[in-house]
Amino acid sequence: MIVSVLSPKGGCGKSTATLTLASAFAKNEDLSIAIVDADPRQSIARVWLGKRNEENLGVPPFKVISDPSDSTILDTLEAAGDDHDLVFVDLEGVAGLMASYAASASDLCIVPMRPSALDGDAAGAALKMIRDAGRAARRTVPARILITQTDAAIVTTSHKELLAELDGAGVERLQTELMRRAPFERVMAEGRTLFELQSSQSVKSAISNTARLGKELAEILEAH
Numbered sequence: 001m002i003v004s005v006l007s008p009k010g011g012c013g014k015s016t017a018t019l020t021l022a023s024a025f026a027k028n029e030d031l032s033i034a035i036v037d038a039d040p041r042q043s044i045a046r047v048w049l050g051k052r053n054e055e056n057l058g059v060p061p062f063k064v065i066s067d068p069s070d071s072t073i074l075d076t077l078e079a080a081g082d083d084h085d086l087v088f089v090d091l092e093g094v095a096g097l098m099a100s101y102a103a104s105a106s107d108l109c110i111v112p113m114r115p116s117a118l119d120g121d122a123a124g125a126a127l128k129m130i131r132d133a134g135r136a137a138r139r140t141v142p143a144r145i146l147i148t149q150t151d152a153a154i155v156t157t158s159h160k161e162l163l164a165e166l167d168g169a170g171v172e173r174l175q176t177e178l179m180r181r182a183p184f185e186r187v188m189a190e191g192r193t194l195f196e197l198q199s200s201q202s203v204k205s206a207i208s209n210t211a212r213l214g215k216e217l218a219e220i221l222e223a224h
Contacts, residue, residue, distance in 0.1 A: 001221055002081055004106040006091035006099055006130075009122035012112045013148035015043040016184050018090040021110075023193040024214035025086055026061035033062035034084040036076060038102060039092040040068045043188070051191025061193065070097040077105045086221075094129040103133035107224060109143040110217075112178070115150060115159040127171070142224060145173035146213075149180040152205070174220075176213040181206045 005018045018035060026033045037045035045066035052060065063084065067076040080087045089106070091099050103109050111126045113119035127143055134141035145166060150159065166173055178184070183206040187194055194210055197203045 001085070001107040002077055002087045002089060002102075002105055003108045003110060003217075003221070004089040004091055004099075004102045005110045005112065006089075006094065006103070007112055007119075007122055007126055008092070008094045009113065009119050010092075012114055012119055012122070013178060013184075014092070014112050015039070015048070015090055016188060017110065017112050017146060017148060017178055018088050019044060019048065019187055020178065020184065020194060020210050021214060021217065022062045022088045023187075023195060024210045025218075026193075027195065031086060032084040034065055034080050034087045035062055036065045036067060036073075036080055036087060036089045038068055038073055038098055039090050041092065042066060042068060044090055048188060048191055051189070053191070055191055057191060057196070068098075070101060073098055073101050074105060077102065081105075094126050099126075099129060100133045100136070103130045103141055104137040106141055108221060109141055110146050110174070111143060112146045112148045114148055115156070115162045120162060120165075142220075143172065144220065145171060147173065147177040150177045152179045152181070174213065174216055176209070176216045178213060179206075179209050181209070 005014055007014050022033050022035050025031055035044055045064050049064050067073055089102050091102055093099055109130045111123045113123040130141050130143045183197055183203045
């Protein structure tokens with residue numbers, strides 16, 4: 001199965017969400033997991049994997065495949081899907097062919113967004129692109145909003161209003177939010193998976209958050 005994680009908005013936690021979900025599913029030794037880094041910035045294949053290699057941390061628990069080219073992405077996704085049980089695709093933007101091609105080949109698209117108006121506009125553009133890609137492929141591509149970088153202790157009024165607006169508009173979203181926690185930032189900075197960080201209460205909380213998100217995503221994928 002192929003799950004694309006995409007947004008035209010930088011800083012929404014797209015690459016972090018991709019790494020977090022891939023790490024969670026890779027804990028199941030019966031599953032073969034891959035990440036296809038199709039983002040031109042190559043945050044995972046170049047930056048994260050580069051940090052990992054610098055620190056001699058060994059092979060990650062999932063395959064990392066780099067392909068930021070729209071001319072080859074469909075072939076890459078087909079091959080990755082044949083070789084792995086679950087493939088996560090890290091994508092930037094919605095205007096080019098890359099995101100459209102990847103969305104059309106996906107079993108599910110996840111659109112990360114922070115609880116803000118600007119991120120809401122970007123998420124709306126992403127959802128429209130996913131619908132259009134599905135129409136071109138003559139099928140419906142399932143999509144879910146993933147709320148990211150939220151405060152575990154305080155739910156602001158604007159956050160509540162955003163959720164009410166999404167729910168009122170019938171926009172499907174993951175009920176589990178990816179909280180703002182230091183370990184998620186350390187994953188990108190250190191080239192480690194969340195489960196490789198030194199144990200602390202903060203890391204345990206981040207792992208618990210990840211486990212809930214992974215469980216919800218697994219239920220959605222099984223339903224499809």
